[in-house]
Amino acid sequence: MFFVLADFIIMERDNQTNSVSSFILLGLSSRPEDQKPLFILFLTMYLVTITGNLLIILAIHSDPQLQTPMYFFLSFLSSTDICFTTTIVPRMLVSFLSEKTISYAGCLTQMYFVYALGNTDSCLLAVMAFDRYVAICDPFHYVTTMNHRRCVLLVAFSCSLPHLHSLLHTLLLNRLTFCDSNVIHHFLCDINPMMKLSCSSIFVNEIVIMSEGSVVLVTPFLCVTFSYIRVLITVLRIPSAAGKRKAFSTCGSHLTVVTLFYGSIFYVYLQPLSKYTVRDRVATIVYTVLSSMLNPFIYSLRNKDLKQGLRKLMGRRKS
Numbered sequence: 001m002f003f004v005l006a007d008f009i010i011m012e013r014d015n016q017t018n019s020v021s022s023f024i025l026l027g028l029s030s031r032p033e034d035q036k037p038l039f040i041l042f043l044t045m046y047l048v049t050i051t052g053n054l055l056i057i058l059a060i061h062s063d064p065q066l067q068t069p070m071y072f073f074l075s076f077l078s079s080t081d082i083c084f085t086t087t088i089v090p091r092m093l094v095s096f097l098s099e100k101t102i103s104y105a106g107c108l109t110q111m112y113f114v115y116a117l118g119n120t121d122s123c124l125l126a127v128m129a130f131d132r133y134v135a136i137c138d139p140f141h142y143v144t145t146m147n148h149r150r151c152v153l154l155v156a157f158s159c160s161l162p163h164l165h166s167l168l169h170t171l172l173l174n175r176l177t178f179c180d181s182n183v184i185h186h187f188l189c190d191i192n193p194m195m196k197l198s199c200s201s202i203f204v205n206e207i208v209i210m211s212e213g214s215v216v217l218v219t220p221f222l223c224v225t226f227s228y229i230r231v232l233i234t235v236l237r238i239p240s241a242a243g244k245r246k247a248f249s250t251c252g253s254h255l256t257v258v259t260l261f262y263g264s265i266f267y268v269y270l271q272p273l274s275k276y277t278v279r280d281r282v283a284t285i286v287y288t289v290l291s292s293m294l295n296p297f298i299y300s301l302r303n304k305d306l307k308q309g310l311r312k313l314m315g316r317r318k319s
Helices: 002-014 034-062 069-097 104-137 139-145 149-175 191-197 203-236 240-268 279-300 304-318
Strands: 021-024 101-104
Touching: 021 104, 034 069, 034 279, 034 304, 069 104, 069 149, 069 203, 069 279, 101 104, 104 139, 104 149, 104 191, 104 203, 104 240, 104 279, 139 191, 191 203, 191 304, 240 279, 279 304
Parallel strands: none
Antiparallel strands: 021 101
C-alpha cells in the first residue's frame, strides 16, 4: 500500500503546476545545540516503545492465561503503537542530525499512515472500553458476547475504517497547490500545518475535517464515555468495597490511556486552523510518541496477570 499510494501521489503531482516537490520539516527546535539532545531523547523513547510493546505482545501470545478478549485487543493495540511510532520517530531522528527535507510523496504518505494508525488506536481503545463494559455490566453473557469471531470482526473494523478515513483526507490534500513556502512548522507531515501552506482554496478540506473528521474522531470517544458511564453505574451498585475496588482496577489502566490519548488529540484538532501554534506540536508528541511508550507500563503495572505473563516470558528467555 505504501508504494501504491506514493506512486499515485507522484502521478497526480505531475499533472499539477507551480507546486513544490518537497517540504522542510523544522522539527521541535531550530537551534543547532538542541539537535543532539533531542536525538538521544527520542531515540531512547523509541527503543523503550518498541521493546515494551514487543514484550506485551510476546507475553500475551505465549501465556495461555492471557488468551482472553481483553488481551487479544491489547496485543493489537501494542502492534499498532509500534507501527504508529515507527511512522514518525525514525524520520524525526534523521531530521535532528542531517536531512530536514522530505519529498512531497513521502510527506503525504507519512500523513496517511499517521492518520490511519492513530485512528486505529482510537478505535481499539473504544473496543477495549466496550469489552470492559460487557465484562462488568453483563458478566454472565461475556463469553458468548465477546466470542472469538466477534473480536476478530471488531479488530478488522477498527483497522479498516481508519484507512478509508485517512485515504480521503490524503487525496483531498493532494488536490491543493503549494506554490510559495514549503517550510512545515512541525516535526511530522500533519494536515493543519500543511493546509496553512496552500495557496489554493482549502474550503472543501476544512468542511470535510469539521464533518467527517470530527465524526471519526469523536465517535470512538463517545463509545468509551458511554461504556464507562454504564460501568460506573454498575460498580456503584456493588455492595462490598472490595468488589468495587476489583471492578475499578480492571478499568483504571485503560482510563489512564484514554485520558492521555484523547486529551492531547482534542487539544490539537478540535480548534480552528488559525490557532494552530507551537503548543500543538508538544501536544502531538503526547499522543504520537509518549502515549505509545507509556501504554505497556500503564497496562502492566496494575495488572497481576500481565505481570505474571511477563515474568514467565523473561524466565523462558533466561533459561
